[in-house]
Amino acid sequence: QKEVExxxxxxxxxxxxxxxLNCTYSDRGSQSFFWYxxxxxxxxxxxxxxxxxxxxxxxxxxxxxxxxxxxxSLLIRDSQPSDSATYLCAVNLPGGYNKxxxxxxxxxxxxx
Amino acid sequence: ETxxxxxxxxxxxxxxxxxxxxCEQHLGHNAMYWYKQSAKKPLELMxxxxxxxxxxxxxxxxxxxxxCPNSSHLFLHLHTLQPEDSALxxxxxxxxxxxxxxxxxxxxxxxxxL
Numbered sequence: 001q002k003e004v005e006x007x008x009x010x011x012x013x014x015x016x017x018x019x020x021l022n023c024t025y026s027d028r029g030s031q032s033f034f035w036y037x038x039x040x041x042x043x044x045x046x047x048x049x050x051x052x053x054x055x056x057x058x059x060x061x062x063x064x065x066x067x068x069x070x071x072x073s074l075l076i077r078d079s080q081p082s083d084s085a086t087y088l089c090a091v092n093l094p095g096g097y098n099k100x101x102x103x104x105x106x107x108x109x110x111x112x
Numbered sequence: 113e114t115x116x117x118x119x120x121x122x123x124x125x126x127x128x129x130x131x132x133x134x135c136e137q138h139l140g141h142n143a144m145y146w147y148k149q150s151a152k153k154p155l156e157l158m159x160x161x162x163x164x165x166x167x168x169x170x171x172x173x174x175x176x177x178x179x180c181p182n183s184s185h186l187f188l189h190l191h192t193l194q195p196e197d198s199a200l201x202x203x204x205x206x207x208x209x210x211x212x213x214x215x216x217x218x219x220x221x222x223x224x225x226l
Binding site for chain 2: 004031032034036042043044045046049051088090092096097098099100101102103104105
């Protein structure tokens with residue numbers, strides 16, 4: 001059974017702090033990794049994707065990938081109350097077409 | 113408006129009803145997906161269509177019947193559902209290849225089965 005594991009949270013951080021969200025996956029053949037944000041009652045929206053080992057930065061967001069450890073993380077710098085949402089980690093499953101498996105998500109709460 | 117639209121946004125149906133969910137993508141993609149999202153559970157992939165051909169049926173009960181008439185439209189036909197089928201149903205689209213392409217989601221249909 002291919003799996004993606006995330007801590008369900010809630011992860012509570014003060015406004016302005018760094019939020020660190022973590023994800024592990026089981027399929028060593030996975031090549032692409034995605035972070036989606038989902039506000040309550042809404043659909044997931046893409047935050048970032050990463051394909052290569054190392055860090056990828058986009059504004060206040062940094063994705064980190066370590067394929068040897070099968071570990072992906074998302075850092076949110078200068079966290080804002082508007083960042084409060086559930087963050088979903090998704091990993092592709094190799095197999096000839098585009099197929100993702102999702103973690104259950106980590107709920108982030110940024111308090112003023 | 114998002115590049116992926118879904119109708120209706122909310123649906124209440126009895127167990128004996130038949131209804132259909134509609135998804136349309138305006139992104140020029142050639143793969144479309146149906147997901148189910150229940151409370152406290154990960155998104156569950158239900159069906160995948162790539163180039164209008166169904167390539168994945170993730171052990172979904174036959175009371176859910178997908179249809180993909182062309183690369184821009186995807187339907188999910190529902191009949192004799194159970195209360196446990198109440199969930200958020202999400203449609204997504206992407207390019208089918210390479211396998212690493214991003215999937216973009218529609219706003220979802222919130223389904224309640226009474």
